[in-house]
Amino acid sequence: MIRIAVFLAAGAAGALLPNLFGSPLLLTLLTQAAINAILATGVGFLVRQNGLVSFGHAGFFGLGAYIVALSATNGWMPIGVALLLAVVAPTVLALLLGAAMLRLGGVAFSMLTLAVAQAFYELALRWRSLANGDDGIAAQLPDRILGLDLSVFQQPGSMFVVCWIVLMLVLFGLSVLIASPFGTLTLAIRENEERARFIGYRTLLPRAAIYALSAAIAALAGVLFALYNGFVTPNVLYWGLSGEALVMAVVGGTRAVWGPALGALLFFLLKNVAGDLTEHWPAIIGGTLIIVTVLLPRGASGSIALLMQRMGVRTA
């Protein structure tokens, strides 16, 4: 009950933000941050539950975005079905890939995630007849999506609320999963996979399920991106986006399920401020990453949780 109350309060507080900030620029920034927060949550969840680093979650993000854009533009299927497929297809793909790649683990796994995502990037770039190369696709989205007017998804004020609600639902779902027996099992496998086998568990399938779930979250972010922007290019599949999501997760910290989302917000705020100061803003982001890694190894959320713990407040 406390968990539900916390997420309801956070959801309501976030939904009020557009009324507090009238600036379209700020609302655009917050909407982008919310979409990226969902992507970073997927990346961070993989680190938290599987202890694995993905350099290729942009592959699932971009796949979700491209499925929406291509389906809507070519009229392959109703938009509701396309939205569902855009999440389900990357999830199933991740489950199959995970069953093969997770046998390796560690750096080899990370490199394979990078290779797979870059393969999709190259495919989108070179298959011009389907994906229009680096010119991208202007998605011909229908006027109404899931009973809502298209403008709801394309105006930053309303889209921020949509993204915020989706983010809260994702975080709530993950917090429930972490507290479940399956959450304990996957954490145990991350801690000591051999011992998990010797107490009677198969370990590959739970690990692949976590990878697939993290891919589903990334694909969901990609769907929101396609709806919001109405335009996708191969950049949504590029490793740079995977890298940014990983930076957000590291800055925010992965021990708390909400850490990567906090990292995304900090990343966008820092990017905006640094972008106003210099065109070399990535150097400031890089410097921040180094400082956080050295001084706050648990990330921003870990430091907040530690502070709250010292104050006697229990955190999820």
Next chain:
Amino acid sequence: MTILALEGIGLTRRFGGFIALDSVSIALRPGEIRGLIGPNGAGKSTLMDVLSGRAGKSASGRVSLFGQDITGFPAWQRRRAGLARSFQKTNVFPDLTVAAQIGLAARAAETNNAAEVIDALELSALAGQRAADISYGDQRRVDVALALVGRPRVLLLDEPAAGLSMAESLNLALLLRDLAARWQVTVLIVEHDMEVIFSICSHLTVLHLGRILANGPPEEVRAMPEVITAYLGSSAA
């Protein structure tokens, strides 16, 4: 004819050109507590690995559990069939609480007796603590609890008293003997502490250089000159 609790036939494991286990056969009757002893490098832990499925396909030979051939079973399947083990080096889940990890092990077993095991191994006071935060001796007991929960039919214990004081070792050994009797668990135990071995084992198997050197009741084995020579050195024989 009584079905054997655990039987290994012709068990062999090589590491390159080195034969760590050379066609070893071992048979445990239901309910017995068998001690597996031998000098360092004799192949005791390797035999435990081969029996429990840790050696994978690098081992040869046949293993059966109460008449069921489990040779092709991976570790998780052997555990579900009733063959559990603990490890020479403490092998727990550091970030999970004691209760959470024992509960997790219990859910994989047919009999969920987590509370009973926690109580029997005197871990109740530590149930809410992370394994990483408790003492080494307590971690050893958690390791044994992970193997014992679910009432396995056969339990392989690889130096459960390693790193414990003499009093702690003996207490743990006597506790294991009582639990094994109460829950009808057959035990194969590797232990260097002879006081522990002689206090709980009804039968001993001596390994030396990857082969079985002797088998028999503790008193007989202790008196065998070849065992004394191999185990204690030629000057003791």
